[in-house]
Amino acid sequence: MITLKNPEATEKLAAIIGKTAEPGDNLVLTGDLGAGKTTMTKGIAKGLGITQMVKSPTYTIIREYQEGRIPLYHMDVYRVEYGASDLGLEEYFEGDGLSVIEWGNLLEDTLPEDYLEVIFTKDETDLEKRTLALKTFGPRAEKFKERILSEWEQINE
Structure with a gap:
């Protein structure tokens, strides 16, 4: 479990995720509306060196940043009720970049068969505070989690 005190801490962790991501990594972001999934993705983009403004792809489903x-x-699949298999998502999951799937x-x-899930839980008493659980599905995701936690521990010593 990782506790984040505010959106700035979320962006700090997210930048680490972006810096440690490797081609073909898949990240699923799970949590209530307003939990910080898009804030996390913006920080991941910064960690990858992306300067373009990152917007939620709620209506477009997928946005690519090269x-x-x-x-x-x-990806934001909140509005995908059925037909997800027709979207060609596996091409992204097996591609040369990092796939971040909100509401995955x-x-x-x-x-995908191998992914890391970040589960956001909002704090009932402190509206800015979040607790994150990192759950792995597969060996690649386990290594991704290890890289993230190693970097996170180094900056929080």
Whole structure:
């Protein structure tokens, strides 16, 4: 579990995620509306060296950012009720960049076989505070998690 006291801390962790991501990594962001999923993605983009403004792809479903160290494929599948298998998401999951999937838990069978899930929980008493759980699905995700936690521990010693 990682506790983040404010959006700035979320962006700090997210930058680490971007810096440690490797081509083909998949990240699923899970949590309530307003939990910080898009804030996290913006920080990940900065960590990848992307300067372009990152917007939620709620209505477009997928936004691609090519200018960073590796491409960022930002997906928001909140509005995908059915037909996710027709979107060609596996091309992104197996691609040369980092796939960040907001509401990825809604994809169920369409999720990649190997991914790291970040589960956001809002604090009931402090509106800016978040607790994150990192759950791995596969060996690649386990290594991704280890890289993130190693960097996070170094800056929080």
